[in-house]
Amino acid sequence: MYKPIQIAEILYHHRVFGNIDLLSLEDYRKSSKQWRDEISVPLLGRRCTSSARFQDDIFNDNAMPPILINELGKENVRTNGAVEAYIYSRFANRHSQLSEALEYCDNSTKESFQVKEFIESFWNEPGLKRSLDKVYEIVVYSLFSTIVEALDLKVEVSVASERFNILGEFEDFAKMVMNIDFSKPTYIQGAKVYRVGVTNAADRGLDMYSNWGPAIQIKHLSLDVELAENIVNSVSSDRIIIVCKQAEKDVIVSLLTQIGWRSHIQSIITEKDLVNWYEKALRGKYADIMGDELLTTLRCEIAEEFPSVDDTPEVLSLRNYDFNADPYWKADDSVYIEDSEED
Secondary structure, three states: OHHHHHHHHHHHHHHHOOOOOOOOHHHOOOHHHHHHHHHHHHHHOOOOOOOHHHHHHHHOOOOOOHHHHHHHHHHHHHOOOHHHHHHHHHHHHHHHHHHHHHHHHHHOOOOOOOHHHHHHHHHOOHHHHHHHHHHHHHHHHHHHHHHHHHHOOEEEEEOOHHHHHHHHHOHHHHHHHHOOOOOOOEEEEEOOEEEOOOOOOOOOOOOEEEOOOOEEEEOOOOOOHHHHHHHHHHOOOOOEEEEEOHHHHHHHHHHHHHOOOHHHEEEEEEHHHHHHHHHHHHHOOOHHHHHHHHHHHHHHHHHHHOOOOOOOOHHHHOOOOOOOOOOOOOOOOOOOOOOOOOO
8 A cells, every 4th residue: 555655645745735746746756755654654564665666656657647646636635635535545444354354363262263264364355365465474484483493493504524624714704604613613503484574565586484494485376487487586595485375286386397496396385284284283282382372473473564453543533534424436526546456
């Protein structure tokens, strides 16, 4: 929703302060990013991190060029902010749906939580499908992290004795980079998996990585040859783990074989595997050790990724938008805003 929010803030500043000409892009091209961030931080807990070029695409002729923003501005002034209110009502509705889906996780116990039901709740709501990639990532990370911790895995870095002469030459490097030296030629640490973090929705690179080698790519949507090549070319690792839906496994194997990258894939994990492992962790032999920890990790990751939006944020309440009023767009609409899954 970063792009619609940016449009809403341009319209708000034009309506309230009247200090910009909507036909003059340079009046607001840079400043509108700051206005957007001032709103998105309290709404989302973060600001847009896309490249400047990607952010400026919003003003392209095939998106929202100044001539169209100017038309929205006229209607927004005429209706005392109705276009702004419409955009933020769509935001509020989307996040209301999201909150309902996430409440399932908060209200579940290790005896009742069903990961398949949780994932499918996002498939079944059209407005939530854009969030599914992050939900899928959180589901995978929470499981992997919990199992790795329960196993108490260790990762060892050591230098063979016949290479001590090279260690002597680069002892400062080895100490600073690998935490080893002559007095301690072996370093042992706990195994960990890490999420790369919030990325551009168009990014097809790394989702998770481990400190014992494999890179992890999570893919819940259909693949084609180009996208398969993007996955393997964007991750500098010869040990890639792909997590996907059961129906996609054979397609992925075939595509990777076509482009000669099958040997780089360590394993392909399907949703069926995830469901099986969640069942074991939550209600299996070692549920007392892993069940509550798994749900706690899941909830923490969700809370960080999706800040609570149960109530209208104060930053919007102060503007007195009436989201419960009659529809703003009548039979003689002069403006129509298409609700886009992309934005």
